[in-house]
Amino acid sequence: MDINRRSFLKVLGGGMAGAALGSSLLPGRPRAAEIAAAKQFSGVLVDTTRCVGCRSCEEACAAAHHMAILDINDQSVFDRPRNTTVSQWTVVNRYQTEKGEVFVKKQCMHCNQPGCVSACLVKAMQKREEGPVTWDTNCMGCRYCMPSCPFEIPKFEYQSSVPKIQKCNLCWERLRHGEKPACVEACPEQALFFATRRELIEEANKRIYQKPGDYIHHIYGEHEVGGTGYLYLSKVPFEQIGFRTDLGTTPYPEFTKGFLYSVPLVLLLWPAFLMGVNTLTKREDEKKRGGERP
Amino acid sequence: MNESAKSPEIKTVKDFVTFIRRELKPKGKIFTPFNVITLPIILLGLALIAIRLVKGLGAVTNLSQEFPWGIWIGFDVMVGVAFAGGAYILTFVVYILRNEKYHGVVRATVLNGFLAYVFYAGAIFLDLGRWWNIVNPIFGNKFGVNSVLFLVSWHFLLYMISLFIEFSPAVAEWLGFKRIRKILASLTVGAVIFGIALSTLHQSGLGALLMMAKDKIHPLWYTEFIPVFFFVSSIFAGLSMVIFEGTISHKVFADQIDPEHQQSFDRILMGLGKGCAGALFVYFFMKILLLIHGKQWALLATPMGTWYLVELIGFVLLPCVLFLHGVRYQNLTVIRMGAIVSMLGIIINRLNYSVIAYKWYVPLSQRYIPSWMEITITLAIILTEVWVFRWIANRMPVFRASPAWVTEESTVKKTVTIRKEVPKWKVSAM
Numbered sequence: 123m124d125i126n127r128r129s130f131l132k133v134l135g136g137g138m139a140g141a142a143l144g145s146s147l148l149p150g151r152p153r154a155a156e157i158a159a160a161k162q163f164s165g166v167l168v169d170t171t172r173c174v175g176c177r178s179c180e181e182a183c184a185a186a187h188h189m190a191i192l193d194i195n196d197q198s199v200f201d202r203p204r205n206t207t208v209s210q211w212t213v214v215n216r217y218q219t220e221k222g223e224v225f226v227k228k229q230c231m232h233c234n235q236p237g238c239v240s241a242c243l244v245k246a247m248q249k250r251e252e253g254p255v256t257w258d259t260n261c262m263g264c265r266y267c268m269p270s271c272p273f274e275i276p277k278f279e280y281q282s283s284v285p286k287i288q289k290c291n292l293c294w295e296r297l298r299h300g301e302k303p304a305c306v307e308a309c310p311e312q313a314l315f316f317a318t319r320r321e322l323i324e325e326a327n328k329r330i331y332q333k334p335g336d337y338i339h340h341i342y343g344e345h346e347v348g349g350t351g352y353l354y355l356s357k358v359p360f361e362q363i364g365f366r367t368d369l370g371t372t373p374y375p376e377f378t379k380g381f382l383y384s385v386p387l388v389l390l391l392w393p394a395f396l397m398g399v400n401t402l403t404k405r406e407d408e409k410k411r412g413g414e415r416p
Numbered sequence: 417m418n419e420s421a422k423s424p425e426i427k428t429v430k431d432f433v434t435f436i437r438r439e440l441k442p443k444g445k446i447f448t449p450f451n452v453i454t455l456p457i458i459l460l461g462l463a464l465i466a467i468r469l470v471k472g473l474g475a476v477t478n479l480s481q482e483f484p485w486g487i488w489i490g491f492d493v494m495v496g497v498a499f500a501g502g503a504y505i506l507t508f509v510v511y512i513l514r515n516e517k518y519h520g521v522v523r524a525t526v527l528n529g530f531l532a533y534v535f536y537a538g539a540i541f542l543d544l545g546r547w548w549n550i551v552n553p554i555f556g557n558k559f560g561v562n563s564v565l566f567l568v569s570w571h572f573l574l575y576m577i578s579l580f581i582e583f584s585p586a587v588a589e590w591l592g593f594k595r596i597r598k599i600l601a602s603l604t605v606g607a608v609i610f611g612i613a614l615s616t617l618h619q620s621g622l623g624a625l626l627m628m629a630k631d632k633i634h635p636l637w638y639t640e641f642i643p644v645f646f647f648v649s650s651i652f653a654g655l656s657m658v659i660f661e662g663t664i665s666h667k668v669f670a671d672q673i674d675p676e677h678q679q680s681f682d683r684i685l686m687g688l689g690k691g692c693a694g695a696l697f698v699y700f701f702m703k704i705l706l707l708i709h710g711k712q713w714a715l716l717a718t719p720m721g722t723w724y725l726v727e728l729i730g731f732v733l734l735p736c737v738l739f740l741h742g743v744r745y746q747n748l749t750v751i752r753m754g755a756i757v758s759m760l761g762i763i764i765n766r767l768n769y770s771v772i773a774y775k776w777y778v779p780l781s782q783r784y785i786p787s788w789m790e791i792t793i794t795l796a797i798i799l800t801e802v803w804v805f806r807w808i809a810n811r812m813p814v815f816r817a818s819p820a821w822v823t824e825e826s827t828v829k830k831t832v833t834i835r836k837e838v839p840k841w842k843v844s845a846m
Contacts, residue, residue: 205481237628243566244549245558260552263545266565268484269774270628277481278545280474285545366631374628378564381624381643385567385617392613396512400605403514 162318163234163253164297165351166306167326168227170363171336172313175200175214175225182308183212183229186293203364204228208277211290212305219358226363227305227314230255230275230290231343232351234319237374238267238276246287247276253319253351254292261287272347272369292351322353329355348373424592435591443810454799461796464789465542473545476789482775483784488543490770492794494622495763496536498646501654503529503579504615505691507608520677521684523586523814524665525658528805530579535801537572542793564624571618578611589819590812597822620647626769634773636715636724639706642769648702652695653762655688656735656755663752669809672816686743689751693739696758700732720776727768731761 177194184191189209200216205228207213212229236255239247246261257276263285267276279285293303301307306316315325326341342360343350347369354360361367424435468476479486502525509515510522541547552558553569560566581603588597623646630638639645666673666681673681715721738754741747768774771784809815817823 207481240560240562241565241628243560243563243569244552244556245560259546260549260556260558261546262549262552263547264540264543264565265484265545266563266625268481269626269632272631274481278484279472280477280479280545281472282474283470283472285472369631374630375562377627377630377640378562378624380640381564381620381627382562382567388617389613392616393609396508396609396612400512400609403512405514 161251162320163232163251163351164292164316165232165253165319165322165353166292166303167315167317167322167353167355169313169315169329169355170224170226171355171357172311173214173225173227174311174313175216175223176310177214178308178310179212179227179305179314180210180214182304183290184210186296186304187211206230206275206277206289208279208286208288211288215364217363219362221358224356224358224363226354228364229305229352230292231273231347232290232292233272233347233373234349234351235347235373235375237270237272237347240375240378241266241270250294252292252294252297254294254297255289255351256291256294257287257289259286263287270374272366272374319349319351319353326353326355345371347371348376426592432591439811454803457792458796458799458803461793461800464793464796467789468542468793469547473543476787476793478784478787478790480784482778482782483771485543485770485774486784487767487771487786487790487794488539490767491763492536492539492797493543494766494770495653496532496539497619497622498650498653498762498766499657499759500529500532500536501615501619501650502658503582503654504612505651505654506658507582508612511605511608512612517680517687518684520680521658521662523583524662524809526579526582527586527808527814528657528661530576530583531801531805533572533576533579535797535804537576539794539797564621564627568618568621568625571614571621575611575614575618578607578614581607582611586812586814586818589822592819594821615650616647619650620644622646623769629774632775633769634715634720634724634776635710636707636712636721637768637773639710641702641706645699645702648695648699649762649765652692652699652735652758655692655695656758656762659685659688659692659752659755660759665809665815668806669815672809674817682748685748685751686746689739689754690743692754692758693736693743696732696736696739700728700736703728703732720773723768723772727761727764731757731764735761 177192177199180192181194183189189211192210199213203215203217204213212227214225214227217224217226232253232255234249236247236249239249239255241247242261243264243266244260244262246258247255247267248258249255263278265276265278265287267287268274268278275289277288279288293301293305296303302316306314315322317325323341323344326344330337330339330341336357337355338357338359340356340360342354342356342365343352348371354365356363359367424431426432426435464476473479477486477488506518506522506525510518541550544550553560553566554573581600584600585597585604588594588600620643623642623644626633626638626642627640662681662685666678670678716725735754735758738750738757742749742751742754764772775783813819
């Protein structure tokens with residue numbers, strides 16, 4: 123095809139004008155400026171090789187969210203792995219591995235596409251633009267978020283007549299004022315690093331490249347269940363330190379997508395089909411009468 | 417029968433109030449064995465419900481952070497709704513396919529379906545931790561449209577309305593509202609079509625609820641076709657329930673049913689048995705296909721695999737064979753046995769998804785086992801439903817014939833067609 127400079131510019135100019143016009147007319151299509159300004163999800167990188175199990179993060183979390191303060195010098199809690207509870211949004215566990223003791227902080231992973239958010243029928247669970255997954259009081263208490271969470275993080279107050287779902291909210295109330303999450307600020311070993319998710323992945327890769335012998339070459343949470351806000355580095359394979367490695371990389375909301383897409387189709391086509399059959403089975407005398415049988 | 421078929425003359429509000437007050441009084445003996453046994457259970461259930469509302473779910477249930485859904489969801493809602501499926505199938509057969517043979521059992525089935533939704537889907541209310549927010553998915557501005565549960569909750573509500581419209585002519589006949597009955601009856605086909613579409617979606621939707629529990633449900637049960645399985649199984653679950661409930665009702669309410677209908681009921685049971693056998697076979701075939709396709713043979717050798725085979729052979733294939741045998745040899749007892757086995761199979765299947773094969777890797781000591789209080793409340797709900805069903809059946813034309821004025825209006829035109837149809841019925845009954 124013969125293209126000279128002039129016609130190339132013409133086509134290009136026309137195309138650009140068209141694109142500009144098209145995008146300005148179409149509502150909801152983001153422009154370049156908006157994409158650049160859009161907030162990136164923030165998250166936390168947990169470097170388990172640095173964690174010493176001091177539990178300062180647990181203490182800071184409890185203080186920040188007005189929950190019962192625990193005795194963090196109590197070493198007996200490490201005897202067996204703990205789960206987060208309704209009054210403890212984060213816990214540190216100790217694991218015996220092939221390379222010695224490893225301490226791992228556990229809390230909500232703040233998925234990019236959270237199962238709990240898509241499960242919630244009243245939008246009480248929300249993924250905020252800063253990155254946290256938060257809970258609100260318009261919740262019905264149906265607990266559908268609990269089986270839908272790959273990490274089993276939402277905890278329900280069974281003993282209360284006004285129960286709440288309790289889980290880490292990445293200190294959303296602090297994030298909105300430009301502060302870091304309480305646990306990150308409290309960590310004396312820089313095992314927790316707070317930044318945008320993109321920066322976290324860069325930092326994690328940098329650490330792996332600089333000291334390849336100290337880490338296994340995998341960032342947990344980079345791709346798991348479509349990516350999570352909390353990312354983990356480790357010196358041992360992740361299944362040794364209490365992580366599920368069989369969760370796959372599909373975001374959990376995808377599992378119900380197929381069904382939900384079929385809903386409008388069924389609601390549109392099924393009644394039409396049924397009405398058709400209903401008309402076809404009408405007998406002659408009924409058609410004349412024009413009515414239904416009693 | 418003729419006496420009860422007489423309709424009241426309600427002209428004023430005062431007439432209405434006196435009529436309702438008269439009808440509210442119990443008919444027949446109060447101290448029957450059934451009443452004496454069930455009333456204490458219902459009262460105990462009510463007391464436990466009060467405790468649950470005041471002290472929270474933990475006070476009466478064994479639910480935990482590990483097992484957030486127990487029998488109130490896995491049995492009351494999931495099994496109850498599957499059993500209520502008979503309403504959408506029979507209305508499909510009678511109003512869409514116009515198979516008149518089953519007309520006699522439609523009203524009882526629709527009433528049963530409506531009450532099942534009110535009571536068993538209503539059991540969700542008890543299970544909701546923050547029940548005062550139950551209206552949030554319906555009113556308000558925060559709709560979680562990406563949630564399967566949002567769809568299911570809307571469909572429950574709309575389907576309850578559809579079922580009530582389908583049943584409402586019976587209420588009008590009871591009250592003697594002739595013109596209103598005519599209007600309500602004209603809405604039936606619309607409600608039926610709407611109801612079938614809703615049922616298709618929420619029967620399968622109950623299965624789709626579990627799609628995001630991918631890592632928690634045993635791989636032999638978890639498949640992307642759970643919604644299809646739930647839908648297909650609701651067909652034979654619903655029909656089996658019609659057989660089961662109909663058999664009991666035709667004994668209990670025998671005095672209301674005219675002998676002609678009693679005889680045709682046997683042929684109806686045969687037809688329902690045939691339908692069950694077909695649906696069960698399709699279900700069995702799909703399960704086998706998926707088992708082969710999934711290449712999960714190794715899992716069958718595990719304890720959960722044995723349990724899977726028990727469900728598949730004992731509670732899908734066996735009832736299918738029973739139904740086929742019953743239809744082939746015209747044996748109603750075998751058909752009734754088939755209905756009971758297939759209903760047990762549905763209970764096992766739904767509980768597998770919500771309780772048993774759910775987190776099968778958790779050791780028994782930490783597993784969810786329902787508390788006696790959860791079971792009592794469930795029993796109380798079922799028994800209350802039976803009481804309400806009985807109250808309605810004793811007053812409205814559910815089993816008995818409609819009042820004379822209903823048939824008078826249409827007999828003139830109908831006589832011809834009925835005579836024409838008789839030979840056709842005989843053929844279809846074979």
